[in-house]
Amino acid sequence: MNRQHVAKLCSESLKVIPIGTSAECIAATLDFYIFIFTEHPELRIHFKGAETFTPEDVANSERFRKAGQRGMLGLHILPTLYTDPDVFLGYARETTNRHRSYKMGNHLWHGFFPIFIDFLETKQKLDNETKDAWLQLGNEFADECLTYLASNDREQ
Amino acid sequence: MNRQHVAKLCSESLKVIPIGTSAECIAATLDFYIFIFTEHPELRIHFKGAETFTPEDVANSERFRKAGQRGMLGLHILPTLYTDPDVFLGYARETTNRHRSYKMGNHLWHGFFPIFIDFLETKQKLDNETKDAWLQLGNEFADECLTYLASNDREQ
Numbered sequence: 001m002n003r004q005h006v007a008k009l010c011s012e013s014l015k016v017i018p019i020g021t022s023a024e025c026i027a028a029t030l031d032f033y034i035f036i037f038t039e040h041p042e043l044r045i046h047f048k049g050a051e052t053f054t055p056e057d058v059a060n061s062e063r064f065r066k067a068g069q070r071g072m073l074g075l076h077i078l079p080t081l082y083t084d085p086d087v088f089l090g091y092a093r094e095t096t097n098r099h100r101s102y103k104m105g106n107h108l109w110h111g112f113f114p115i116f117i118d119f120l121e122t123k124q125k126l127d128n129e130t131k132d133a134w135l136q137l138g139n140e141f142a143d144e145c146l147t148y149l150a151s152n153d154r155e156q
Numbered sequence: 157m158n159r160q161h162v163a164k165l166c167s168e169s170l171k172v173i174p175i176g177t178s179a180e181c182i183a184a185t186l187d188f189y190i191f192i193f194t195e196h197p198e199l200r201i202h203f204k205g206a207e208t209f210t211p212e213d214v215a216n217s218e219r220f221r222k223a224g225q226r227g228m229l230g231l232h233i234l235p236t237l238y239t240d241p242d243v244f245l246g247y248a249r250e251t252t253n254r255h256r257s258y259k260m261g262n263h264l265w266h267g268f269f270p271i272f273i274d275f276l277e278t279k280q281k282l283d284n285e286t287k288d289a290w291l292q293l294g295n296e297f298a299d300e301c302l303t304y305l306a307s308n309d310r311e312q
Contacts, residue, residue, distance in 0.1 A: 019246040073246045080243060081236055090175040090229045097226075
């Protein structure tokens with residue numbers, strides 16, 4: 001699928017999670033973490049200090065309120081950059097740098113996007129083309145993260 | 157000037173600072189900090205631990221090599237997001253969050269862009285329309301950073 005089309009489909013699917021400072025926007029971005037803690041409790045181990053949080057704890061958490069805004073902004077940025085591959089890949093490497101201290105398992109980079117698609121589907125019906133667009137973008141992003149991690153490990 | 161035109165002019169002016177992992181790309185992004193330490197030594201106080209660095213120290217610094225890549229990536233991201241105002245303003249707020257620990261003076265948010273234009277001019281001739289485009293984008297970005305800082309200060 002060409003890059004412009006992927007960018008368009010992914011961006012359109014994000015309209016259900018608008019970015020902004022209103023209570024509605026903040027609630028919509030926090031919903032992602034409520035979804036994770038509800039549907040994927042096995043991932044809670046990756047959130048230090050919140051390993052035993054319930055979805056209700058997440059809903060009342062200032063930490064996850066901020067994480068939701070930051071994370072969903074990042075997801076909005078990805079399709080916007082996708083038509084400029086050099087900048088898109090640079091953003092992947094920079095995202096890797098920012099996640100380095102979390103010592104994430106490598107499988108999570110690719111594993112993230114199918115979970116994110118599932119989350120988007122809680123808010124709207126998605127057609128297969130849009131899911132394929134997210135997987136294409138997500139695979140390219142995760143591939144660059146892993147390539148960059150491997151090259152940095154060699155340097156150290 | 158309409159947002160699409162601003163985005164186009166700013167993006168084109170950034171071709172002289174490509175994003176990538178090659179030695180040339182890394183050198184081009186590091187050049188920005190060499191420029192700052194050469195032309196604006198009064199700004200060195202904002203770089204804790206590097207207050208007495210010479211331009212040569214910057215040129216040989218792993219810290220500024222990384223900062224160059226991160227900072228110039230951010231500059232590439234700005235015009236790409238500019239046609240999507242909600243995401244652009246979200247990115248301004250997130251950039252503010254990331255700079256909070258530096259306790260920057262408020263004047264630096266607007267002050268940055270004329271300096272960045274001067275840097276771009278060391279690499280190419282810029283017409284007035286492109287400079288105006290950067291100032292329009294930069295003012296909108298800095299305005300949001302200051303609004304956000306003020307609203308957060310009220311909350312605390």
